[in-house]
Amino acid sequence: MASEAYEAVIGLEVHAHLQTAAKLFCGCTTKFGAPPNDNVCPVCMGMPGVLPVLNKRAVELAIRMGLAAHCEIAPFSLFDRKSYFYPDLPKGYQISQYELPICKGGYVELPGDGGAPRRIRLVRIHIEEDAGKNIHESNASLIDFNRSGVPLVEIVSEPDLRSAEEAVEYLHELRSILVYVGASDGKLEEGAFRCDCNVSIRPRGSSELGVKTEIKNLNSLRFVEKAINYEIKRQVGILESGGRIPQETHLFDPERDVTRPMRSKEFANDYRYFPEPDLPPLRVPPAMVDEIRAAMPELPAERRARYASELGLGGYEVGVLTREREVADYFEAMIPRLKNPKSAANWVMTEVLRIVNESGKPIEEAVPPAAESAALLKMVEETKISFNAAKTAFAAMVKSSKSAAATIEELGLVQVSDEPAIAAACDAVLAAEPDKVAEYRAGRDKLFGFFVGQVMKAMGGKANPKVINEVLRKKLAG
Amino acid sequence: MTSDLHKLTIVEAQARLSRRELTARELTRACLDRIAAVDSRVNAFLTVSEDAALAQADAADARINAGGAPALCGIPLGIKDIFCTRGLRTTCASRILENFIPTFDATVIERLREAGTVFLGKTNMDEFAMGSSTENSAFGPTRNPFDLERVPGGSSGGSGAAVAADECIAALGTDTGGSIRLPAAFCGIVGIKPTYSRVSRYGVIAYASSLDQVGPFTKSVRDAAIMMQALAGIDPRDATSSARPVPDYLRALTGEVKNLRIGVPREYFVEGMQPEVERAIRGALASYRELGAETVEISLPHTEYAIAAYYLIATAEASANLARYDGMRYGLRVEADDHIGLYNRSRDAGFGAEVKRRIMLGTFALSAGYYDAYYLKAQKVRTLIRRDFERAFERCDLIATPTTPATAFRIGERTADPLQMYLSDIFTISVNLAGLPGLAMPCGYDDRGMPVGLQLIGPPFGEETILRAGEAFERAFTPRRPAL
């Protein structure tokens, strides 16, 4: 909510890397993390005489995303040259799509908290190539072209968002869809998902759009939220003091949490779009779209529905488990081995996610694999260990990378459920405390806990509490 | 006794090489000697790679001796300095690439290299292929071997002059608005611009992407067919290259033109044409009729709009193609405090006047508010020009025209007024806009002895037809060699 008088109007342009092996127009690898200028060739370096050849898989993944976002897939679209000068743009133009993009329209539904899902409309999705990276030093800039030519989809939303929170929710869902359909790995830290925000405000009730500020190149959802909130406040401040909002492009300064105008006029350029003469028009036959539709991985919304109806999980659990595809996959890998999916759900939501969130690492690096989690819970199911023991073991496995079985063994966490052994221990305890036994039988129920504790202590903490309870109750009953 | 080996055609050289009457090394040596003897006057070559050429010749000899060598094995060629040649300086006749060394071969270069041809060196051209006379080279003009005070034509003037002067047996050029056909006509030799997409453009420094095509300069039409065979074919690195199978071009040279319908467009016989040019062309048409062909008057009504359309489309595409010359990753750099200054100064220092003119024109044609009126309009006119040809080819098998309205002009004669220079292309430019194949060959000489070039234009992928017609004419016409 901007203020009582004003409403915020926000549109987002997301650039996401498509998960292809090779770049969009050449055979260089897209793999992240190589030494600078390793993954380059004359084509993605813009050397004289080179020509682009389109990567088919990029088209397939873009179509997948378009289908997942309910877009219209254009049977005929064109690539265009977008001209501007910048040191990380080797050809002095970017090959993009302008008038005829591959996907038009569409929408993304935000799950909403119990209420009806809110639909955020899209304008279009198109394919384009990424630029290189600038590394700024004190008196020079250094350029690495490894990223130049990596395929991107640009996803443009209508200005349907009304708050920073909603914008973040939208970005989360969008990223989720991209990852779920396998179009992108969405790794923010690798620059695989970036966002430009268009923010304007208008008097409540008005349907005209105000002057917008474009905030460029946000690569963290936290920054998006901060930048939008700051910008809304800034614009309200200007209007309320009688000023006018200039149309500007801003950058977000994460050290001071403010937005500020860009100093260079690079992006106020006239892009002089014209159809790319080096590439034939992009023709997508309906049969190809059908094939891609048939092979689509499950969408987040579909998975959410399945968890609710087939696994009987509640809304909140479903939400937490499906927020990241990798977490949902982890959860699902556990359930075949267990009787009760809810125990897996709980486990993932508490133990697993706690460690993942604390570590800040992705799930496959932060915690032992799903098979090991399932092994632990299975042992609990079979009463081989207690639930607490499972938690202890898991914590140890995070550091050691050893298996569940080995860890339980090593830490001596196997639970004793052997009745005679427990009975013997009970007998011993009761025999040692005749007065307390008498008091209990006279009505001091609270002493039961004391006896349980003593038995547990006598058995070195390894006894199955359920069995202790049963045996003690029988014995105390006389 | 000076050897005349450099005067051989490809056909003659092939025969002698295969009979071991001649080695590739001897042939290469003869060409290199010829270059040494005349090129200080002609200035056809920017770079001569003597050692590399001799090494290629030796390797070619080994293959020929082993048997089964490809058709062009051992044939010494001149290569327009627009083709990327791995490890060998490639300048595009521009200061901005004066010291640029490509790290890869253009596809056609790679193929020719694998076929054992010998590369004598890189030939002069108009800077970035922008020009009709080779006077726009940053390294001095090339001179016409028939008259050193006259231009050889452009932009592939170096390759044209080199073949005419027998500095090489054949040469490679490119043609965007006439840049092979015009020099071929001015220098009295054969040049072909193939159908757009017939030959790979990968590794050819781009001027206008939807117009550029690679083609050969040769001393005869038969030689041109041999070169075409080696050059044509799809390239997976060029998405615009055609998958159409390559026919046997030599097989097409039957000498038969009986009942061939030759279209003669009335718009190509304009007032102000040099009378000797018209005479020579009409003479050629008469020869064709004697050979049994039929001439048909046709009309290409939008001819007069072709230059205007071309100078919007080509310059627009060029303005983007030349944006990469920015001093950042290669090429000339003039230092500045900030990157904008670096761009501005490097490009100012590196580009010649004509290049700047065309970049400015092209940028303007694409700029906000002008795109529809200029660039888009020109592409629509392009459609009208294409349709002219489609309609014409319903009534004829090929079209015959003069290549240029006049023979080679004097050096410096047209440099004051760019528009005057642009009008040299008036008969060649439509062919590029329509993407058709065009062949230029000598058919006569003016009163000063300057060559007149006949142009044969074919329907799309009609190289066989124009080669056949050209070779048939050639059987009855002996071209002159310059007195150089």
Added chain:
Amino acid sequence: MSQKRISREQVLHVAELARIELSEAEQQQLETDLSNILGYIEKLNQLDTEAVEPTFQVGDPGTPWRDDVVTNHPEPEAMLLNAPAREGRLFKVPKIIE
């Protein structure tokens, strides 16, 4: 001569878009040359192209796309061979201020 079809201001704007610094003499010459050329180009307006589709490409393209396979191997020294300025494996340019 004939009327001016491009102003000095426009020439400067286009030069800025094209990132070419022009001397005073060059600016003047370009104003004249471009004006003449644009004057010549005006003849295109004689043609009614309202119902005509533009031709952006000719010929017969045979390669709409290629398979998603990595075919290139790292050759950073070759790529940096022509670099006007470098620092290690990176291209060095004047500091970019945003």
